[in-house]
Amino acid sequence: MTTQSRATLADVARLAGVSSKTVSRVFADAGNVSAETRERVLGSAKRLRFRPNNLARNLRRGGVTNTVAFVIGDLTNPFYFTVAAGIERELALHGLTMVLASTDDSPDSEERVVDALLAQRVRALVLIPIADDQSYLDGERQLGTPVVSVDRPARNLIADSVVLQNRVGVAEAVRSLTAIGHRKIGFLSNPAGIYTQRERLAGYRDALREVGVTETAHWERLDDDPSVSAEYSVRSLLALADPPTAIVAGNNRGSAGAVRVLRDLDPPVAFIGFDDFELADALGISVVAYDPIELGRTAARLALGHLADPDSFTTQVEIPTRLIQRGSGEIPPPA
């Protein structure tokens, strides 16, 4: 197989017997070209397998592309990817494409990955902050590139952000448990150090404080070690001298572990997870749910808004959560 070289505007123009500008008009403006010339140009283009070069086009137009970057932590996490789906959809409505890059949840690689994307002249940057300082983006922001942080607020950077109603969502869940009499409620969190988990923990404490429970430390299983399984944490709670009658998980990792342990317990232990998951309905698991697609769409909309009006104020959006009762959260404490 021989690899031929690519045809350019000029090649097409030569074959069609017109100037390159006319070909340019056919492929871009679509105006001021006679139908006959147009046909001839398109015919030549097809014969030469011509494809307009967006690199050159964008360069001439001032170095702006039609792509928006999304910097994601871990590509295998369904949550992140569903957010990506939302971003992609919203962008597609506006003729923009998404480039995706992963930091593999490594704070050190964040700046490197982001830099590489900015060098591609993306029009906007949506990111899930992993590092604990995003001040390196300030210059780019001042140059007019919209920056939107998702799931967690950016640190040391003025930027739009879209986060979940973490604290209120968990508080609502815990309140539903205290309302039916629970007072001994466990909380699972791993990794406990990140923003979302800290917020959810705060919500858990809020709701318990409302009913006079302030000593919660022994019911909290806060870890920052992926090797500590959620199953293990649940079992350690149940092994307490005074075990909880209900458990709340800060993420779907915790739910997966809890489901495995709590299924055949007698007396049953109430459970509410954060993040909905496939089959949760079939298993009767109550959860604090939200719309991850909407999270992505909202982030994309904020980016597009800044693109349309560079002088607009930065915005913080909270995506609502809602408690979905499916049984496991409605189990009362043993009499």
Place this chain on the structure above:
Amino acid sequence: MTTQSRATLADVARLAGVSSKTVSRVFADAGNVSAETRERVLGSAKRLRFRPNNLARNLRRGGVTNTVAFVIGDLTNPFYFTVAAGIERELALHGLTMVLASTDDSPDSEERVVDALLAQRVRALVLIPIADDQSYLDGERQLGTPVVSVDRPARNLIADSVVLQNRVGVAEAVRSLTAIGHRKIGFLSNPAGIYTQRERLAGYRDALREVGVTETAHWERLDDDPSVSAEYSVRSLLALADPPTAIVAGNNRGSAGAVRVLRDLDPPVAFIGFDDFELADALGISVVAYDPIELGRTAARLALGHLADPDSFTTQVEIPTRLIQRGSGEIPPPA
């Protein structure tokens, strides 16, 4: 907020008192520049918030970028995005980034989406074919752009492909059922029209034919309508005068439905699904599993291989599947 204009190589060169080529060397070659000059250039660049423009760089270098396109059907499908994760990882190892575009499983939009990506001068194209003709890509392939189809073979196009061991995998699953005495085995498929499902159906028939069962039509639930729920299909099988004693599902959609229906059945009905899923182990569901990450990695490797050696032959790879027994597939037929 005022948006300043972006600094260029020349701006940095002027401030540093060197030629633009020297600045270029600092940011690209990283060779043949004295440490002192280098420092001065980097200092000026920082002050001006200079960021190299990859568009211009790539244009000058012959219009080749560092991006590979992945055209995906439906971003919200966990299978697809896990494949994407594999692609991204493999590409990242080679300094390439992935751009992602979705056809929303609409055959009509495929060519449009692909065209837009090719105009961005991606170095290679990985796609999940949705349309039933990919001949429109032949010109691009002849120009040297590697094309790799994933999950399904491309139609009317010479291209590398990576598919699953669909037929063999399902045959193995069905054989495990016939081995313990099952003869009446149902098969769920929706959408039944696509390549993977047709292959899996063929595997199902293969294995049953081996034990002399050739009349399988009434146990096959083949639909091409998303509104027909898997639950409904399962129930319709169980409602037969002579209901199956085991059921095999062609995808995880079928598994989700089957799990809901089969949980509390007496006598129990054996079940094996295609595609592994979260909590399948906790639920004791046997499945035909494979490594979707590996599917993506392999696709990326094929693309990279063609990039390294444009004259290499096209390759068809089959990713192995394996039967994971977790209980549901080991239930014998009622005596």
Place this chain on the structure above:
DNA sequence: CTGTTAGCGCGTTCAT
């Protein structure tokens, strides 16, 4: 180790 010249493929700005 550093600079000069030319041009990647296209669109803009004029002109005709």
Place this chain on the structure above:
DNA sequence: ATGAACGCGCTAACAG
């Protein structure tokens, strides 16, 4: 309705 000249930001190919 069409064309000529120039330049977007950068790097290849040469000098020196």
